[in-house]
Amino acid sequence: QVADDCPPDVEALGRSTWTLLHTIAANYPKSPSYREQSDLKTFMGVFSRLYPCWVCAEDFQRYMEKEQIRVDSRNAFGTWLCEAHNAVNTKLGKPVFDCSKWEERWRTGWKDGRCD
Numbered sequence: 001q002v003a004d005d006c007p008p009d010v011e012a013l014g015r016s017t018w019t020l021l022h023t024i025a026a027n028y029p030k031s032p033s034y035r036e037q038s039d040l041k042t043f044m045g046v047f048s049r050l051y052p053c054w055v056c057a058e059d060f061q062r063y064m065e066k067e068q069i070r071v072d073s074r075n076a077f078g079t080w081l082c083e084a085h086n087a088v089n090t091k092l093g094k095p096v097f098d099c100s101k102w103e104e105r106w107r108t109g110w111k112d113g114r115c116d
């Protein structure tokens with residue numbers, strides 16, 4: 001456990017980064033404009049080159065080459081991102097997340113009311 005006022009390790013950086021990425025997906029439009037789609041693609045491409053865990057970044061770039069990013073709607077991107085996160089989970093031996101629930105986790109809150 002590293003304190004919040006110390007430099008982040010790979011785990012703390014990862015948790016914060018996934019929070020940012022899934023929250024971007026949660027706030028992405030259902031029907032994005034051409035500009036919004038293009039911005040998201042550019043952002044994710046640059047992100048995959050600048051992510052400051054180099055092993056992580058290399059693998060993520062490889063993933064993006066194999067699994068083309070989907071930016072044509074909120075659900076398309078949210079699901080693509082969930083699958084990308086699951087690929088990392090699998091690599092690290094963590095449980096796979098049910099991608100039909102990505103919006104409950106990151107946008108609406110759980111249907112059982114546990115975020116209310």
Ligand code: FAD
Pocket residue numbers: 010011012013014015016017018022051055056057059060081082083084085086088089092094096097102105
């Ligand atoms: P995290 O994996 O950080 O997840 C945070 C929360 O997201 C979870 O508690 C859960 O509620 C939710 N969640 C889990 N899976 C999904 C999903 N599929 N979709 C939506 N929500 C989900 N670490 C390494 O050691 N090696 C690597 O190569 C590596 N590559 C990474 C690549 C990227 C692009 C990023 C952002 C992080 C990477 N990490 C890597 C960090 C790693 O993924 C974890 O963030 C870190 O191990 C902390 O894990 P955690 O168990 O706290 O949960």
